[in-house]
Amino acid sequence: KAGVTQTPRYLIKTRGQQVTLSCSPISGHRSVSWYQQTPGQGLQFLFEYFSETQRNKGNFPGRFSGRQFSNSRSEMNVSTLELGDSALYLCASSPGGDRLYEQYFGPGTRLTVT
Amino acid sequence: GEDVEQSLFLSVREGDSSVINCTYTDSSSTYLYWYKQEPGAGLQLLTYIFSNMDMKQDQRLTVLLNKKDKHLSLRIADTQTGDSAIYFCAESLSGTYKYIFGTGTRLKVLA
Numbered sequence: 175k176a177g178v179t180q181t182p183r184y185l186i187k188t189r190g191q192q193v194t195l196s197c198s199p200i201s202g203h204r205s206v207s208w209y210q211q212t213p214g215q216g217l218q219f220l221f222e223y224f225s226e227t228q229r230n231k232g233n234f235p236g237r238f239s240g241r242q243f244s245n246s247r248s249e250m251n252v253s254t255l256e257l258g259d260s261a262l263y264l265c266a267s268s269p270g271g272d273r274l275y276e277q278y279f280g281p282g283t284r285l286t287v288t
Numbered sequence: 289g290e291d292v293e294q295s296l297f298l299s300v301r302e303g304d305s306s307v308i309n310c311t312y313t314d315s316s317s318t319y320l321y322w323y324k325q326e327p328g329a330g331l332q333l334l335t336y337i338f339s340n341m342d343m344k345q346d347q348r349l350t351v352l353l354n355k356k357d358k359h360l361s362l363r364i365a366d367t368q369t370g371d372s373a374i375y376f377c378a379e380s381l382s383g384t385y386k387y388i389f390g391t392g393t394r395l396k397v398l399a
Binding site for chain 1: 318319321323328329330331332333336338376378380384385386387388389390391392
């Protein structure tokens with residue numbers, strides 16, 4: 175079974191621009207979560223989606239948004255990029271339900287904001 | 289509050305056992321996890337333990353949970369150079385779909 179895939183793997187953007195990152199979960203997985211990883215703050219939870227509904231959100235400004243499609247693929251969008259948004263963005267999928275505890279991560283998208 | 293703490297570094301000799309420790313603050317955690325991250329890669333789920341368990345063993349890995357002290361540990365037996373990585377402890381919060389991760393412990397295995 176293919177793992178979680180994220181595209182693109184690397185991205186360079188300029189302050190003020192916006193960016194969209196994509197995540198394809200493992201086939202059959204319906205829950206997708208997003209995390210931001212930085213050296214200073216570590217891994218921080220952004221949001222979680224299940225069946226196209228956002229069920230939980232972390233403490234990030236409204237510039238960070240996401241969505242999930244009917245095929246469980248998910249995108250996250252960051253508008254008006256700031257230098258501090260430079261990070262590794264990780265997506266994780268899980269089967270949901272009583273197997274929600276199984277979370278599988280993709281390789282991440284490395285975003286650099288200049 | 290929600291906080292998970294780990295020591296930053298651990299160095300062991302190949303063949304020795306490694307013990308990585310973690311403390312958490314939220315008593316409503318349902319599952320506690322250990323993940324491994326190698327350079328340039330995402331996180332790999334190593335093992336997890338349900339909050340009503342004390343211990344779980346999975347091949348070379350042993351997880352111990354002291355719920356009273358909110359302390360979780362991961363023991364790696366016969367540590368190999370391929371075990372060199374960053375290890376993250378994480379908890380999932382009851383009633384939410386939210387995970388809180390520790391800062392990560394960088395394990396260095398010396399040949």
